[in-house]
Amino acid sequence: MRRPLHRRPAAAAAVLAGLLALTACSSSDGGDAEAGGPPTATGTTRPGSVPDRQNEVAPTGPTPSTSRGPVVPDSDLKPATGSFTKTQKSYLSGRVPKNTDPAAVLQTGQESCQRLERTAKxxxxxxxxxxxxxxxxDAEATITHLCTAQKPLLATAATGFPDGTVKSPEAGTYRALTTDPACSWRALGDGGKVLAxxxxxxxxxxxxxxxPAGTEEFVSxxxxxWLPA
Incomplete structure (x- = not known):
């Protein structure tokens, strides 16, 4: 099923943002044992701290990207002190923009893992x-490399689709992941005919x-x- 560009409704996004922010952990939590944290000055690792901002959904800082400008070659992916694990290097490969600290990019991914873990609980x-x-x-790469215990969340997410317009959706019953009374939807058939x-x-x-079967566009x-009901 194709996933189109979507519009995030302000009310629903605020609810989810609050939930995610409430789950932010401090650097003393040790909650990212699987991923490990960015190397410290002594070469050890620790989870990065997460700002406690009610309207923050994703951590601020360098955004991993494989499509914007030149990136740091894999051979140069080295922290100021210590070293990255094999898993951390796999995550960073092709994702660190030039003139950006790889440890900062890694920390951004780890903070996303921490938020997901605590929100899921x-x-x-x-x-x-x-x-x-x-x-x-970058949820797929983050979970695949840094917090594999959250792969069930990724698998479930793959069965759904975001708010907006979906072309040729699979027929079936779906539930919206919000209780916002402003939520509305239409299933359109040939020529824009409203089927439901x-x-x-x-x-x-x-x-x-x-x-229903024969829906050419689902607009919400x-x-x-949305997830299958």
Whole structure:
């Protein structure tokens, strides 16, 4: 199923942002044992600290990128002191922009892992929705390399799609990962004919959409993200 560019509704995004920010951990937590942290001055590792900002979804700092400008060659991916693990090097490969500290890029990924882990403990739908909506930057690579224990979240997210317009969606019943009353949707057929629309409400005010066979476009607004019901 193709995933289009999407619009993140402000109300739903604020709810998920708050959940993610509430789960931010301090540098003394030791919560990223699997990934390890950026090398310290003594060559050991520790998880990076996460700012406690209620409206922050993804950590600030260098954004890993494989599509913007030149990157640091793999042979030059070395911290100021100590060394990166094999897994950390795999994550950093092709992702560190020139003139950027690789340890800072690594820390950004580790902070995303920490947020996902702690958010999932409170609300798995919130964590999955953040991945689908793109609130966790570069989630696939981050989880694959730095926090493999969160792969089930990634697998679940792959079955859904973000708010916006989806071309030729699979028929079935889906649930919105928000209880925002502004959430609405339409299933459009040939020539833009409306085949179904909502929102019918499920339990606890949850919006559900039944996409009929033959739907050419599924258009939603204010719904944040969708998963099969």
């Amino acid at each position: 409170r609300d798995k739908d919130a964590a999955v929705g953040a991945i689908i909506a793109g609130d966790i930057k 629309s909502g929102p019918p409400l499920g339990s606890e005010g949850q919006v559900k959409a039944k996409i 607004s204010g719904c944040y993200a």
